[in-house]
Amino acid sequence: MQFYASQASEHVGGRSVVVPSGRCIGGGSSVNFMLYNRPAASDFDAWEKDYGNVGWSAKDLIPMLQKGQIGKEFIELGPKFEKDRPKTDEANALNVESINAFHAMPKWISSDGRRSDVAHHYIYQKHIANLSVFDGCLVNRVVIENGVAVGVEYLFDKRIYESSPQDTRIVKARKLVIVSGGAMGSPLILERSGIGRKDVLQRAGIPVVVEIPGVGENYQDHALIITPSLMDPAVESLNPLFRGDPETWAKALEQWEEDGSGLLGNNGFDGGYPESRGHVHIESSDPYAAPNFLAGFLSSPIDVAALRWAYKKGRELTRRLPSFRGAFDMGHPQFSHDSPAALKDTAPVSLEAANIVYTAEDDLAIDTYMRQNVETAWHSLGTCAMKPFDQGGVVDSQLNVYGVKNLKVADVSIPPSNVNSNTYSTAIAIGEKAAAIIAHELGGCL
Ligand SMILES: Cc1cc2nc3c(=O)[nH]c(=O)nc-3n(C[C@H](O)[C@H](O)[C@H](O)COP(=O)(O)OP(=O)(O)OC[C@H]3O[C@@H](n4cnc5c(N)ncnc54)[C@H](O)[C@@H]3O)c2cc1C
The missing domain is CATH 3.50.50.60 (FAD/NAD(P)-binding domain)
Incomplete structure (x- = not known):
């Protein structure tokens, strides 16, 4: 690397x-x-x-x-919550039906x-x-x-x-x-x-x-932000793989060798169109020298607004998942305790629950969180x-x-x-x- x-x-x-x-x-x-x-x-x-x-x-x-x-639960729930966004089995067609639809990522x-x-x-x-x-x-x-x-x-x-x-x-x-x-x-x-x-x-x-x-x-x-949640431990997830659990790895590798399916055959996450720009230039003629690199992340306020929107939308979806057991607060903006945006849910809310209302102070907390935590999506x-x-x-x-x-x-x-x-x-x-x-x-x- x-x-x-x-x-x-x-x-x-x-x-x-x-x-x-x-x-x-x-x-x-x-x-x-x-x-x-x-x-x-x-x-x-x-x-x-x-x-x-x-x-x-x-x-x-x-x-x-x-x-x-040549994350099933999310895909099932998504179209029920966002009724104007359908589900598709063919995400690769690049047509109107397959774009902005909920789908498993193809490989x-x-x-x-x-x-x-x-x-x-x-x-x-x-x-x-x-x-x-x-x-x-x-x-x-x-x-x-x-x-x-x-x-x-x-x-x-x-x-x-x-x-x-x-x-x-x-x-x-x-x-x-x-x-x-x-x-x-x-x-x-x-x-x-x-x-x-x-x-x-x-x-x-x-x-x-x-x-x-x-x-x-x-x-x-692409700007990457991950805002994790706690989930029902009975639901199979990629977590033990990420933790390096030897038993899960052995099982997953065996399944993969057998038919290419299982946890290792899974896709795990989405892009966007950032407005921010950076640069990469040489500093000297030495091919080993580190370049003059500016990633430029979030230098445009448009990108901050897009991430704020995405955070709110993602949170609404996640808190409706049957396996949702609460937001993992260290990975979320720090809202004041008396704000309606405070991370209080510990169980799923109903599909029809009202959306969280955010104050100007909450928006600022989201923006600050985004600036402090945005990372590369490895898509230079x-x-x-x-x-x-x-x-x-x-x-x-x-x-x-x-x-x-x-x-x-x-x-x-x-x-x-x-x-x-x-x-x-x-x-x-x-x-x-x-x-x-x-x-x-x-x-x-x-
Ligand atoms: C950690 C990581 C995770 C990613 N995850 C995904 C993913 O899950 N899905 C996805 O779609 N995309 C992912 N990407 C992005 C994807 O892999 C890249 O967009 C793609 O590889 C870019 O291809 P490329 O040929 O343009 O450049 P690269 O793949 O970067 O290839 C450039 C090659 O040129 C070599 N090189 C550069 N300078 C020199 C030099 N001076 N002399 C000799 N060799 C040189 C490099 O070492 C490298 O081998 C990821 C990228 C990274 C780094």
Whole structure:
């Protein structure tokens, strides 16, 4: 894992939030929580309509998602409480019926019917004759000659190969260089290659090859807040798994091995469209140096208002669940004892119970709680955005980096706008789409 510490910010109670990414073959896909869901069709349509990226609409990307893929109580109660929000068994259709509906989260499923990371699905189980994988290497920069990407400069990562010499080596590229370092890694590789904001490059002592002001800007994530409740211990939950209970793990693993179901076959949680933006930039030419990272969480008041709304809505739903036994108060805003919002329920309320009324003071308590507790949802994206250059874009709709020939970026740094879902499915769709674009350009087909 690699951990990126953001600058401390007043918007998150003066804290420095820490955002992880997977530093291994398979990246985030190999360390993630395996929650799998797809964005709304309108998310992808916006990439095409709002930013002019022809070929990136939902119609184009749904087949890409399909190429890579072949808490019951809550789902039952949800539609009874929120009568205008239905339940669906098909959450993947990206249509009106499946969006904003209650559903079990679908999963990324490999050809053997189980969830998989990209390393297992695309590399380990295939025999690809013309693929070489250099693991434990750190890319320093893309080598650019006369405006053309001609190779990649790398070194053996001393955090993995402790005594490795730190001289750099170059792999030459005859046709294309594709940068896929993720939303945290790709902008840093571009900047060390001399591609980025002039002041950033100059401060780091890197000669400017192409000035692209958008590199490393537009950083986004989803804001994560967990407000736990106590529940009836007789109800089966993921808790013993999270606690590491050996008996539960043994049973769950056995079930998983047998038919891929059981607790380990479960999905555990939801996105949103944050308004806040941050950045990630190099501070020096040293590839090991920590970047200048600002997560930007809750810097827009719109995001605070959205979390306040979500807290209230979520609380109303949870207190109606038959297994509800009270709010776990340390994980909730601190309301005054005489407020109607105080955490007094210790048993479920009826479906028809009146909603809690919050005072201005209660709202402030919620906002403060959100600022002090919001965390990463592990969904970094947008730092090499696929947009027109004059709107802060870094790559065009064929994933070409502006102003450099034979250089593309393909990972979740390219979404020009956010998706309302966990980001793994989007990463897969971008990878599949990139493969189609590259195969077409190189005269092949998929
Ligand atoms: C802890 C965690 C939990 C998550 N949970 C979920 C989930 O449950 N569901 C979901 O849908 N999504 C989840 N995600 C998000 C999802 O995994 C990511 O959106 C996805 O992996 C992004 O893919 P990517 O290829 O763009 O980048 P990454 O997966 O980050 O891959 C980038 C790769 O490039 C490497 N790299 C970067 N810089 C360099 C360099 N200079 N030299 C060499 N290599 C470099 C990195 O080490 C990494 O291997 C989670 C992510 C994390 C970190």
